[in-house]
Amino acid sequence: MRVDQVCEIQTGYTARGRLSSSPFGVPGLQLGDLNEHDDWSMIHPEQYDLGDVKDRYFVGSGDVLFRSRGMTTTASAIPDDWPYLAVAILPLILLKPNKDLVLPEFLAWSLNQREAQTHFDRSVQGTSVRMVPRAALSDLELYVPDLKSQALILETNRLAEQAYKLDRKAADLRHHLNRLRLRDAVELASSKSIAGARA
Numbered sequence: 001m002r003v004d005q006v007c008e009i010q011t012g013y014t015a016r017g018r019l020s021s022s023p024f025g026v027p028g029l030q031l032g033d034l035n036e037h038d039d040w041s042m043i044h045p046e047q048y049d050l051g052d053v054k055d056r057y058f059v060g061s062g063d064v065l066f067r068s069r070g071m072t073t074t075a076s077a078i079p080d081d082w083p084y085l086a087v088a089i090l091p092l093i094l095l096k097p098n099k100d101l102v103l104p105e106f107l108a109w110s111l112n113q114r115e116a117q118t119h120f121d122r123s124v125q126g127t128s129v130r131m132v133p134r135a136a137l138s139d140l141e142l143y144v145p146d147l148k149s150q151a152l153i154l155e156t157n158r159l160a161e162q163a164y165k166l167d168r169k170a171a172d173l174r175h176h177l178n179r180l181r182l183r184d185a186v187e188l189a190s191s192k193s194i195a196g197a198r199a
Contacts, residue, residue, distance in 0.1 A: 066111065069132070
């Protein structure tokens with residue numbers, strides 16, 4: 001199935017001129033607000049003077065945001081416990097999944113896979129600034145199993161990532177332990193050498 005068959009696609013809001021912060025403004029999300037690890041607990045939208053913004057530009061829990069510009073053209077699903085409703089500002093693209101067909105997290109995961117990223121790389125426009133056209137996102141073919149299988153794939157992926165992090169941590173600890181052992185061996189050899197010289 002194509003991406004546009006499993007979700008509604010909306011280009012982000014186009015701000016007129018430079019964004020101005022305002023304590024009475026509208027919460028907005030810019031490309032730079034999405035952190036590297038998609039830790040939504042750390043994302044708190046700033047308020048901007050945007051005037052009257054149509055409802056279709058607002059995103060909240062259960063929606064997916066796609067980074068259409070820059071070196072990182074990946075997607076991020078907004079978790080259920082994210083407490084805000086914010087305007088997604090271009091170059092972010094809003095994806096509102098049909099939850100009878102696809103889980104938001106599975107949609108984001110699918111867009112971040114190597115095959116999808118290769119598709120986006122082939123479609124990139126511009127040389128100094130990489131930009132993925134909306135049509136390239138819409139036309140991307142996805143493997144969309146039933147919802148139960150999607151949840152299973154996501155859980156398997158989560159466990160695999162957790163195992164990878166634990167393996168990395170264990171490797172770091174082993175490296176640190178080997179350095180300590182080597183240092184102790186050097187100190188022991190040095191102390192024996194000094195004791196032998198004194199004798």
